[in-house]
Amino acid sequence: MSNASPGSLESVVIVGASSSLARAMAACFAAGDHALVLAGRDTAELEVIAQDLRVRYARPCRVLHFDALDYGSHPGFVAECTAALGAPPDGAVVCFGMLPVQEEAQEDFTVxxxxxxxxxxxxxxxxxxxxxxxxxxxxxxIAAVSSVAGDRGRKSNYHYGAAKAALNAFLGGLQNRLHARGVSVTTVKPGFLDTKMTWGLVLPALLVTDPERAAAIAVRGILKRRSIVYVPGYWRLIMLVIRHIPGVIFKRLSL
Ligand SMILES: NC(=O)c1ccc[n+]([C@@H]2O[C@H](COP(=O)([O-])OP(=O)(O)OC[C@H]3O[C@@H](n4cnc5c(N)ncnc54)[C@H](OP(=O)(O)O)[C@@H]3O)[C@@H](O)[C@H]2O)c1
Structure with missing residues (x-):
């Protein structure tokens, strides 16, 4: 494997890079000859991940601080990515997310x-x-990790689902805007993943995917410039069925 400088490789910025899924996606991008910027709140943790990737794949891998809620810092963050790579990145992937406890979101507006x-x-x-x-x-x-939860609101996570649905609509519009400029936009929609986010939740074991498998599917779809990537692909069918359940039946279901 080459020890190439950022300038000679395609580069990708992964935002929310401490997430279990993002770590595995970073490894897929590194294995596929990408220089990386890993960004997130916990830069000490990101430095550990970056060092592992540098050793395993001999790819340049920088770490930057990023907080999704510090909107004012985002223009400067993009400039920092460009400075770290020596040029604007070729790709940007958003992986961060937050799944609240549903009852807390119902009771507490701040959540x-x-x-x-x-x-x-x-x-x-x-x-x-x-x-x-x-x-x-x-x-x-451009890619962002959304969720199948955005495809239809369910009582178990409708605040999260509503936020991901908004993200889906945003990404659809962004794709419509950028297509003519040669920029692809991919919406990644995982089903249940075995990550920190779902720790302690009771999930149907057969439908839970490990982050490494999910990452391989997601990165393949992003690099093929797909519009929407269900992870794994069978969630496309599951959500097609769920979306088409008539409201009169849907409201009686416990989903
Ligand atoms: N797990 C699932 O079943 C599942 C299903 C569908 C979609 N997803 C989506 O997959 C993505 C990755 O999640 P995951 O499952 O890998 O869970 P995870 O390990 O809990 O990752 C969540 C990530 O979001 C980051 N984050 C939260 N708030 C942030 C903020 N204000 N600024 C910057 N980063 C912030 C966390 O950073 P810290 O380390 O700093 O807390 C963490 O890296 C998320 O978008 C999630 O919604 C997950």
């Missing part, structure tokens, strides 16, 4: 608000900044 602010507003804010740079350059790829 419901933080869910929307993180999953939607934070993602929208930082992706708009990358979109402007990629649009001006006329190339690049």
């Amino acid at each position: 419901a608000g933080r869910c929307l602010d993180t999953n939607y507003t934070g993602a929208m804010s930082v992706l708009e900044r990358f979109a402007g740079v990629f649009e001006a350059r006329g190339s690049g790829f």
Whole structure:
């Protein structure tokens, strides 16, 4: 494997890079010859992940601080990515997310608000900044990890689902805007993943995917510039069925 400088490789910024899914996606990008910027709140943890990737894949891997809720810092963050790589990145992938305890979101507006602010507003804010740079350059790829929860509101997680639905609509519009400029936009929609986020939840074991498998599917779809990638692919069918359940039946179900 090469010990190439960032300038000779495609580069990708992964935002929310301490997430279990993002770590595995970073390894897939590194294995596929990408220089990386890993960004998130816990830079000490990210430095450990970056060092592991440098050793395993001999790829340049930088670490930057990023907080999805600090919207004012996002324009400067994109400039920091460019400075770290020596040029604007080729791709940007948003992986951060927040799944509140449903009852807490119902009872406490600040919890419901933080869910929307993180999953939607934070993602929208930082992706708009990358979109402007990629649009001006006329190339690049953008992706965000959404969720099947955004496909239809369910009582078990409808604040989270609503935020992810907003993200889906945003990404659809962004794709519509950027397609003519040669910039792809991919919406990644995982089903249940075995990660920190779902720790302690009772999930149907057969439908739970490990982060490494999920990451391989997601990164393949992003690099193929797919519009929407269900993770794994069978969730496309599951959600097609769920979306088409008539409201009169749906409201009686416990989902
Ligand atoms: N797990 C599932 O079943 C599942 C299903 C569908 C979709 N997803 C989505 O997959 C993505 C990855 O989640 P995961 O399952 O890998 O869970 P995870 O390990 O809990 O990752 C969540 C990540 O979001 C980051 N984050 C939260 N708030 C942030 C903020 N204000 N600023 C910056 N980063 C912030 C966390 O950073 P810290 O380390 O700093 O807390 C963490 O890296 C999320 O978008 C999630 O919604 C997950």
